[in-house]
Amino acid sequence: MAYSPWIGNLKVNGRWGNYGTVKLLLDETTGGATAPQLNISIEIAAQGTAPEQFEVELFSNLNRRDFVKTHEPLADSGGPTSYWMPHRMAFQGNSFDNLVFGLTLPVEQCGAYRLTARYRATGSDTWWWHNDFPPWPDTPLQRDCAVVVSPHKAAKACLYEANALTVEALAGGSYENRSTLDDFLSTHDFDGFNPFQLTYITNDLGFNTLWLMPVFPNTQWRWDRQKWDWAPNDSPGSPYSSRDYWSINRWLADNAAADRALELLKILFKEASDVDLDVILDLAFNHAGRDVIYGAGAIDLGFCTMQEAENWIRQHRPSWCTRGTAFVDGHSVPYYREAAHSDFECAVWAPTDRLNEHIWDDANVDWFFGDYSALGPKPGRGTDYWGNPVTHWDPKGNAEDERDLFYTDLASDSDTEKLWQYFGYILPYWIEKSGGKLAGIRADFAQGLPNQLWEYIVNRTRKARWDFIFLAEVLDPDVIQYRLNRVFDVLTTKDHHLYRMNTVRMTDLFHSLEEESTLFGGEALVMHNGSSHDEVDNDNKWAMMARYAVTASMYGCPMVFMGQPLGLADKLPFRDSWANMYKAWTEHIPEREAVGRMYLKINQARAATPELREPNRYFLGLVGGGFHEEIFSVARWRGENGEKDAVTLVFVNLNVTGGNAGVFRLPEHIRLSGQYQARNLVADDAHRDLWPEPREAREIYDNGIYVVFTLPNEVQYLKLVPV
Structure with missing residues (x-):
């Protein structure tokens, strides 16, 4: 050169x-x-x-x-x-x-x-x-x-996650007792049992975004490792292994008809829009079910005829699927960098590039999006599907590779380009079907696609709706988290366990939040949650409310799973049993309404207070130095035209059994001048002055803010109001 x-x-x-x-x-x-x-x-x-x-x-x-x-x-x-x-x-x-x-x-x-x-x-x-x-x-x-x-x-999104088959299912735990999409509606609920509806999310709890777990039909097959053969996947099976990206699961209709399910989903979008509730759908693009079909979108794109729409893709276009595993001299040889040539060659399970790290037995199509440097298992030693030790090494790259190289030639009309176009059309298709009201997605196992494809999907979708939101589930180490942050609007936190622990301390939360900021940058939006469909919950509903108050006070997107405000202690399994929440809705639960009112107050305070939704923050220490380990404490502020700042001080009692108190120092780079009163934005009377007399800015700097909690899990969002 x-x-x-x-x-x-x-x-x-x-x-x-x-x-x-x-x-x-x-x-x-x-x-x-x-x-x-x-x-x-x-x-x-x-x-x-x-x-x-x-x-x-x-x-x-x-x-x-x-x-x-x-x-x-x-x-x-x-x-x-x-x-x-x-x-x-x-x-x-x-x-x-x-x-x-x-x-x-x-x-x-x-x-x-x-x-x-x-x-x-x-x-x-x-x-x-x-x-x-x-x-x-x-x-x-x-x-x-x-x-x-x-x-x-x-940056304003507060998410409530729900499983449409579970949220209002009747007692009994069976297909016949499942809930359906009409259970979300105020005018079309057909079974007479209606403790939950969209207005519960908005009016009772104050959330502005509904995250619906997958609504596409799920695969009818599952790989049985014990029998080494295919088995039915109907109990109810994982919705994260789709059979058809272009229709709605018929189980979500009261009459078990796909057309009816689509009609109800459209009504749901309409009613949600009427109450200012955004709806995002959960979906998996990395993998699908063994019986995934072309579907209506492939007809629109000219990839199949109407008569071929029900054909299994693995049988009729195996080049869209990853090649499986060969056995050479008693060892398995993965072909995750190659497309399959026949149905027989298609991988049996997904994801094929992670060996035994993530294996989903009902995800029996692993899409081949091309060859790229971040494809493959993480480096180092691990085990294969059968538990045998293996060393993961690939000269072309691995899951932690940051070179951002895409090796496949996306020549016009290639099979890989057609697969990209197929996935790039799914979200615009559903935006149109929803009347323009589909507001975003939560992408399951988002690191299973190359960033270049996500860039195409994001920009292709934003042609149809500019304010569409992309939320990524990322399961892996920092370098993988960072890579997905380069295309997604919102990332999921790795430290969700902290937000359901009774024993969590201020130092734990401080280090976690600071590490996220260092990794992603202070302007990155991170979704913080304690419970979800994947996470075991905490049955102390007051403690979970208090930990939600921590997440809602931070820049990012706070989130709860549907059972959290009710005090449910598990994640409501959605794959191997027909779960229900009937008991949680019908039995007398002391203080359930009081807990719900606290979620509402927290969300209302967040919506009305701009500084709670912006990046500026300063974690507050005690006047004598150090953190109060049982009190989460942070100052949130925004600049006010180059003069004094708008300031809200957040204090959350992390103690689940008793009260607490402390005097906290406010740093002088938060600009105060004149006199102030303090009001608790989440109190029953959010307009009541807390201090006997207004305090001078200088005196606040010198003497600090005295905070006292008389109750476990108590929350104070103290707005400093100029007098």
Whole structure:
């Protein structure tokens, strides 16, 4: 390679751009002065060369969401309908011996974007890319910077998760006693048993987003490891192994008809919209059931005829599936980097690239989205499907590989490109079917797709609805969490166990939240929860309310599972038994309404208090130093036109048996001036002054804030109100 000057030190909004991530919030309906901008700079080690000797360009798909393509040849970039655009950068000065070039770009559309930079000598046809050079010798090559522009409303989401087959199921625990979609409705509930409906979520608890567990038909088959053969999957089986991405599970209708289930879902979307409740659907794109069919979407795309819509994909297009395992000299040889050539070659279980780490016996199609560097098991020693020790090593990469390389050629009309188009059409299809009201997804095992495909799905979907929200379930180590943060609006916390522990302490929460901020950046939205369909709950409903108060006071998205406000102690198994909540709804549960009112007050306070939904935070220590380990304590504030700040101080008693008290110091970089009163936003009377007299700002700094709890699990959101 001929010598050329090094290009690097990419910075975006003052942060390092090499494999960096910038996360922004945007309301496309307002734009103008409130819209964010990107300030980008890059350096060239010119060794005395004049800046006029270089042409420097930023290369990005920023704001090109509506021109999204599965791939675009470099020669096609830069046109009126191109997905990727070059932007000329101007010389800005010198940084030591390097030339600095920069530009500012407006951010106009929500989407998942990337950017890099390139230069060429004036008059030359040869471009040198930021990605051609390492940041310093003997290190990996530099990579793109990700820019995730999320809908502004994502920071306001408070999620309530529900299983439509379980939430209002009658006693008995059987198919006949299941709940159905009409049980969510106020005007179409047919069984006369109606303790739960959409207005319970909004009016009684104050949540603004309903997360529905999967509503697609689930596979009818499951791999029986004991018999080493196929077995029925109807008790009720996992909804995370879909049979058809394009219809609604007939079990969700009172008459067990798919058309009726779709009609009820549309009514649900309509009623939810009427009460300002967003609805997001849960789905798994990494894997599907053995009997997954083409479905209606494949007809729309021209991938099959109407007569072929019910055909099993593994039989009629096995190249969309991952090749399974061969046996050579008594050892298993995984082919997770290859597509299958026949039904017989398709992998028996998913995910095929994680060996025994995650194995789902009813997920019997592993989609082959192409070969990429992050495909494969994590490095190190582990076990195979049968428990035999193996060493995981793959020269092309592994689950923790950060090179962000995609090896497969997405040539036009290739099988891989068609599969990308198939999955890119699912969400626009359901947005249209919902009358434009489907508001987002929770993506199960989101790390099972390459980031490049997620970028395509995000931008393809946002053409249909710009404020669609993408929430990712990520199960794995930090590098994998970080990789998914580069395309998703919201990530799930790894530390959900902390938010259901009776013994959790302030230091535990502090370290967890600070580690998340260090990993993702302070502007990243993280969903914090204690319970879910995967997590065992805590039957102390007051303790779970208090831990929810912690999550609701932080930047991100607080979430509960449907049994949490009722004090249910388990996750309500959804795969191997027909669960129900009948007893929880019908038996006398002391203080159930009081607990519900606290959730409502917390959510109302969050909705009405902007600083609780913004990134600024300072964890409060005692006047004498250190944390009070049994009191969660944080200051939340926002700047007020360069003058005094709007401030809310959050204190949550983590003690499940008794009271607590402490005096907490407020840092002076939170700007107070004049006099203040304190009011508890979650008290029965949120307008009552708590202090006998207003206090001067200087006196608050000097003497601190005295907080006393008389009850276990008590919550105080103290708003400092200027007098």
